[in-house]
Amino acid sequence: MNDPGEAQFPPFPNSRATAENRLRTFLPGAARYAAHRNRVAPGHDGVSRLSPALRHRLILEEEVVAEVLSRHRFQAAEKFLQEVHWRTYWKGWLEFRPQVWRDYVRKIATWTTTAPGPLLERVEAVCRGTSGVAILDRFTRELIETGYLHNHARMWWAGYWIHVERLPWELGADFFHRHLLDADPASNTLGWRWVAGLQTPGKTYLPRRSNLERYCDPGWLADDTGLERLEDDVVEPARVEDTASVEIHSLPKYSTSPASPPGRFGFWLHEDDATLEIGAFRDWQPCAIAVGSTMTSGPFSSLGRQRRIHLSRVLCDGGDRAARHFRCPVDVLASGALAESLGNWALEHQLQEVVGYAPFVGPGSDAVSEVRETLSARGIRWTPVQRQWDAELFPFARAGFFPYWARICKRLGTGEDQERQLPGF
Numbered sequence: 045m046n047d048p049g050e051a052q053f054p055p056f057p058n059s060r061a062t063a064e065n066r067l068r069t070f071l072p073g074a075a076r077y078a079a080h081r082n083r084v085a086p087g088h089d090g091v092s093r094l095s096p097a098l099r100h101r102l103i104l105e106e107e108v109v110a111e112v113l114s115r116h117r118f119q120a121a122e123k124f125l126q127e128v129h130w131r132t133y134w135k136g137w138l139e140f141r142p143q144v145w146r147d148y149v150r151k152i153a154t155w156t157t158t159a160p161g162p163l164l165e166r167v168e169a170v171c172r173g174t175s176g177v178a179i180l181d182r183f184t185r186e187l188i189e190t191g192y193l194h195n196h197a198r199m200w201w202a203g204y205w206i207h208v209e210r211l212p213w214e215l216g217a218d219f220f221h222r223h224l225l226d227a228d229p230a231s232n233t234l235g236w237r238w239v240a241g242l243q244t245p246g247k248t249y250l251p252r253r254s255n256l257e258r259y260c261d262p263g264w265l266a267d268d269t270g271l272e273r274l275e276d277d278v279v280e281p282a283r284v285e286d287t288a289s290v291e292i293h294s295l296p297k298y299s300t301s302p303a304s305p306p307g308r309f310g311f312w313l314h315e316d317d318a319t320l321e322i323g324a325f326r327d328w329q330p331c332a333i334a335v336g337s338t339m340t341s342g343p344f345s346s347l348g349r350q351r352r353i354h355l356s357r358v359l360c361d362g363g364d365r366a367a368r369h370f371r372c373p374v375d376v377l378a379s380g381a382l383a384e385s386l387g388n389w390a391l392e393h394q395l396q397e398v399v400g401y402a403p404f405v406g407p408g409s410d411a412v413s414e415v416r417e418t419l420s421a422r423g424i425r426w427t428p429v430q431r432q433w434d435a436e437l438f439p440f441a442r443a444g445f446f447p448y449w450a451r452i453c454k455r456l457g458t459g460e461d462q463e464r465q466l467p468g469f
């Protein structure tokens with residue numbers, strides 16, 4: 045398959061092999077993670093850098109958790125385990141409240157078309173890395189050039205955008221979503237809402253000079269231009285209005301272990317889950333596999349260069365592994381109208397059914413109704429399947445992280461089912 049990512053050595057995992065390698069390298073450090081995770085320094089050695097792989101399920105959360113627990117006692121690696129479970133928590137939280145995603149998408153369109161010119165000019169300036177605060181501009185360049193930012197840098201950056209620049213959080217989140225290799229509709233949207241004070245009302249995240257000086261590499265702060273705007277007694281929380289309802293809806297119901305279809309069927313592999321060969325489908329025999337992204341058309345199609353390359357490499361890798369495992373043809377769908385391409389591909393292979401992992405709330409779930417209708421118009425059934433991990437854990441994410449984590453502890457058999465201090469990001 046054509047691989048535009050091949051030319052450059054990827055510093056972040058963009059295939060299952062590089063993800064396994066990254067996990068192996070990081071594993072001994074999982075016990076040191078709690079002490080080092082907040083430090084923002086060249087190389088980002090204190091954190092796993094697994095998110096560009098976990099986001100696309102090149103490697104699964106359950107695999108990472110199992111590997112960590114095979115090497116460390118729960119208590120030693122608890123902080124890292126908690127963080128991995130934050131990903132699932134945010135996904136479950138958003139599955140319960142898909143309207144929060146829809147409201148976010150609507151607000152991006154509204155801001156982009158109706159915001160006053162000077163506001164949009166300031167948005168542009170900050171996104172170009174010309175905010176005038178040297179350290180923030182350094183992070184902007186890092187994001188654009190590498191597609192990654194340390195969690196602490198994401199919090200400072202988002203906090204600066206919201207509480208110092210007083211810009212609409214949705215436009216900042218959209219900028220992240222276009223550039224981060226791990227861009228995830230749940231972690232990103234809800235991470236931004238958390239910094240804005242919308243997830244835990246009354247609790248905002250303020251970017252403060254003292255915090256930057258404590259955790260950021262001194263070399264990166266050598267140029268302190270503009271840092272006076274982040275003085276502890278200068279930054280005040282912005283009042284951000286929540287326009288989304290956080291009412292809880294029931295979770296969509298999917299099968300987790302369906303029987304292999306009796307007729308001709310194929311798989312659809314997309315960016316929300318690039319590992320078809322591990323899980324419910326392992327022993328199935330599809331006639332064909334289609335690789336098709338939900339991000340190549342629509343409002344999220346204009347992606348940053350690194351993100352585009354990463355996405356393409358992830359899908360190539362998922363397709364290659366699926367081709368080897370299932371020994372059937374794999375077609376990479378042309379970018380553009382996904383539903384139409386998928387429908388034509390299914391007809392070409394005379395399929396009666398297309399099966400795949402159900403995309404999550406975000407561009408994936410937005411694309412699904414059109415996919416279902418287009419297939420149905422051709423007499424072909426769309427069957428979404430859910431991983432057992434999601435089916436088990438998403439229901440725990442109805443409320444706050446506290447009770448969720450208590451249930452996870454019980455599930456992991458740690459005996460730590462009492463509520464503990466709320467873990468921060």
Ligand SMILES: Cc1cc2nc3c(=O)[nH]c(=O)nc-3n(C[C@H](O)[C@H](O)[C@H](O)COP(=O)(O)OP(=O)(O)OC[C@H]3O[C@@H](n4cnc5c(N)ncnc54)[C@H](O)[C@@H]3O)c2cc1C
Nearest residue numbers: 091092093094095127128130131195226227228231232235
């Ligand atoms: C404003 C903002 C936007 C964010 N946008 C995204 C995003 O689009 N995609 C994304 O994957 N993460 C996002 N995060 C969460 C977090 O910053 C990244 O997951 C983390 O920095 C990834 O780097 P790592 O793999 O080295 O993490 P590590 O520190 O090594 O953590 C291990 C794993 O735990 C999970 N994790 C860690 N922190 C979080 C968190 N706060 N929320 C959810 N999962 C977490 C990730 O899967 C990560 O790979 C965002 C956070 C903020 C504050």
